[in-house]
Amino acid sequence: MHTDLVTALDIGGTKIAGALVDGSGTLLVRAQRPTPARESGERVMEAVGEVLAELTASPLWGRASAVGIGSAGPVDASAGTVSPVNVPGWRDFPLVERVSRAAGGLPVELVGDGVAMTAAEHWLGAARGYDNALCMVVSTGVGGGLVLGGTLRPGPSGNAGHIGHISVDLDGDPCPCGSRGCVERIASGPNIARRALEGGWRPGQDGDASAAAVAVAARAGDAVAVASFERAAQALAAGIAATATLVEIDIAVIGGGVAGAGDVLFAPLRSALRRYATLSFVQQLTVTPAVMGNDAGLVGAAAAAFAARAGADGAVPVQV
Numbered sequence: 001m002h003t004d005l006v007t008a009l010d011i012g013g014t015k016i017a018g019a020l021v022d023g024s025g026t027l028l029v030r031a032q033r034p035t036p037a038r039e040s041g042e043r044v045m046e047a048v049g050e051v052l053a054e055l056t057a058s059p060l061w062g063r064a065s066a067v068g069i070g071s072a073g074p075v076d077a078s079a080g081t082v083s084p085v086n087v088p089g090w091r092d093f094p095l096v097e098r099v100s101r102a103a104g105g106l107p108v109e110l111v112g113d114g115v116a117m118t119a120a121e122h123w124l125g126a127a128r129g130y131d132n133a134l135c136m137v138v139s140t141g142v143g144g145g146l147v148l149g150g151t152l153r154p155g156p157s158g159n160a161g162h163i164g165h166i167s168v169d170l171d172g173d174p175c176p177c178g179s180r181g182c183v184e185r186i187a188s189g190p191n192i193a194r195r196a197l198e199g200g201w202r203p204g205q206d207g208d209a210s211a212a213a214v215a216v217a218a219r220a221g222d223a224v225a226v227a228s229f230e231r232a233a234q235a236l237a238a239g240i241a242a243t244a245t246l247v248e249i250d251i252a253v254i255g256g257g258v259a260g261a262g263d264v265l266f267a268p269l270r271s272a273l274r275r276y277a278t279l280s281f282v283q284q285l286t287v288t289p290a291v292m293g294n295d296a297g298l299v300g301a302a303a304a305a306f307a308a309r310a311g312a313d314g315a316v317p318v319q320v
């Protein structure tokens with residue numbers, strides 16, 4: 001039978017999504033379950049199994065030749081294991097082996113969720129046509145991935161480009177990762193909200209104290225809210241400038257809930273980037289919002305599977 005599809009899995013702390021995906025990135029069949037993140041590792045795997053069972057029941061299943069997984073991290077692609085921070089039941093969990101077994105022995109490609117998002121934006125989104133890109137997710141955490149020389153670069157363990165945990169404030173606040181002053185500790189949604197509250201900003205009558213509510217206040221001119229976004233933008237700009245200086249990227253794509261703040265984030269980000277990205281070879285760097293939305297994880301997992309399959313066939317890997 002013609003094996004022109006791949007199976008994609010997007011595994012996060014709130015949902016486990018799956019799809020059968022064709023070579024143009026179209027999601028032909030979908031399945032989804034909530035992640036029982038506070039339950040045992042086996043119970044979480046059961047939910048993954050339910051998603052896969054729905055996909056294998058599809059008449060299109062026979063056309064799938066590989067599985068791509070984008071998982072919350074850290075992941076260890078070389079060992080085939082995952083240890084997502086927000087799924088405590090999974091520590092060094094052998095996800096690749098378990099998914100391959102549930103998928104009838106198909107080969108499985110595992111990448112971190114930031115790398116998956118990057119693959120999606122490069123294949124069909126805002127980084128399409130760029131050979132050197134940093135793509136980032138700024139939401140509850142901050143993650144990312146790299147495309148260099150036209151090729152996705154997940155690194156040996158599948159985590160390369162994890163810009164959220166590079167330090168941009170040498171003596172800054174302790175980060176849950178163990179370091180100090182990480183980009184995530186300054187720029188994630190919860191930290192934007194925390195800083196606004198500490199500065200005296202108060203939520204409206206609906207009690208919404210999220211970064212999205214701080215963004216609404218910033219748009220209305222609230223000085224504390226504006227300052228909190230400016231600080232986040234500064235941290236992101238420093239991280240992007242460091243990345244560009246290190247490996248020469250042409251574009252930085254930013255997705256995730258915090259990117260939904262729009263100009264409240266992007267205007268100070270572009271301004272700060274001019275201060276940090278100073279050398280001639282990084283001055284032309286473009287910063288732009290992601291466009292792939294909620295399906296980025298699935299599309300990116302599919303892209304990783306297509307690329308791995310092409311490599312295994314001895315062909316030139318698909319340039320995702």
Ligand SMILES: [Zn+2]
Nearest residue numbers: 165175177182
């Ligand atoms: Zn950190």
